[in-house]
Amino acid sequence: MSGSGGIMDQIKKLFKYIKEYWYLYPFAIIFMVLLGLTQNGLAFVVREFIKSIRISGEGSYDYLYMVIKLGIINVLVLSLSKFGQDYTLFYIGQRLIMNLKLDSFKKIVRSPMTFFKNMESGEIISRLTNDVNKIQNFFKRGIPDMVKNTSMLAVAIYAMIRINYKLFLIILAAVPFMVVILHFLGKFMKKYIEKSQGKLARTVSSLQEVIQGIEVVKLFSAEDREYDKFERRNQNYLDIAMKTIRVKTINLPIVELFGYIALIVIFWISGKQILEGEMLIEDFMAFFVLAGNASNAVRRISNLHIFINETSASAKRVFEIMEVNNEILDNNGTFRKDELDGHVEFKNLYFKYDEKDILKDINLEVKPGETVAFVGASGAGKTTLVNLIPRLHEIYKGQLLIDGVDIKDYDVFNLRKHISVVSQENFLFSGSVEENIKYGKPEASKEEVIEAAKAAYAHNFIKNLSNGYETDIAERGVKISGGQRQRLAIARAILVDPEILLFDEATSSLDSESEKYVQEAIDNLVKNRTTFIVAHRLSTILDSDRIVVMDNGEIVNIGSHEDLLERSPIYQKLYDLQFNA
Incomplete structure (x- = not known):
């Protein structure tokens, strides 16, 4: 995945978010x-002050008082103007960032499953946090600085020309040298910033992996090994970050060097x-203050190329996410149904991933209310086939029909409302038990939640939790057992009341007691529903209407348990491994 366009292209994309706040620009x-x-x-206040103390005679004090009043008014207007400008620009910047985050999140949750397979979750999080924060910093500091210092520089230049244009030309002579040097520094800056942000994303991914797999890390005594790997990734980030810092820190001394040279000449x-009497001391003091303002403005403006390069690199990474195409949503159908019959048919279906054939020439018809199980070795294509039903992936060739309608003609959001999935690893969100059951x-x-929990044999253990249905569940359900988590997932599926059910090895990792409860809950759920079961334990699918044996992405046998024991070598081998070991 790669972004397109240069620095200004990325900045222009960001500024499109500001258009809706045009009324604040004036x-x-x-x-x-x-x-x-x-x-x-303030420069002119200083000039008039010096002038007032040089005036002798009647009226000198009145002139001094006038200058002091003018200075007070100037400071008050300056303070109010600074507050007004910063607040207005901060407001626009904050709204922009919020809209950018919302758009990015919306794009992510609507991205295809291949996107999440190809990009680490830590990389995604880094782009939505570190990179968005850099963009936010640009609009929080970079834009106000640019606006404020550009206006201050423009007024200072005009005033210096009016006071003494010859002195101004001396200052102007130093500008081309600074521009050329800063231009070359900017090229190095952009290259290093892009590399450092990529390295930072990898350190975030490494940290997230360790936290998610901390049990495995401890069981294999891999703490030191993971520390070494994390240290290496941080060292790689530090190395490139220091190169960036070196370019950043040389920026200001170069600008100040030319400024000091110009000041000495002035x-x-x-x-x-x-x-020689060609210039008054008060005019020199006013010019000196103006030159200081201009120098400060130039120094801050020169730092903007750092902001712009950082923001451009971050914007590129964020917009790469936002430019991901979802073929399924791009070709979403319009057909909708309030209720499905549950008739599912695969016709000459093929599926590819990374140009590799995963499913080949699948032909299978499942009637409404029928329970069909899929068995086979790991990698046979069982889960992939079942995941095509809710259209999590796009079919390469052939058809998948539901109630006689091609799945591509359905509105995908309407279609998924009629399908529920219970897998081996059911994700439970942070929140209460009730909120998790009601997720669909x-x-x-x-009352509906309680009835669903009872049907899933979950009600009794929920009642014994500290706050019953209001008990908070940690991410991934770590506060409850695997069997309880499965029953909550089944309750979630029961509540949706789907016409099509998908079970992906829902009991494979459970102990015997948990499996008993879960299997009873599944038996309650599958009644009068079209059900697809991906099974590891053959004991859970012996009563299925049909069992489909898969091998290397193809259907090799279909039949009942007794039938397959007689004529399917693959099924016989699986059965012997589990029952006759």
């Missing part, structure tokens, strides 16, 4: 102009002009 511009005027106005020429049907009443 206020920001007014505050910007006032701020530029008042910051440079002192020499203006000193001669004052001694948020509008369900408490």
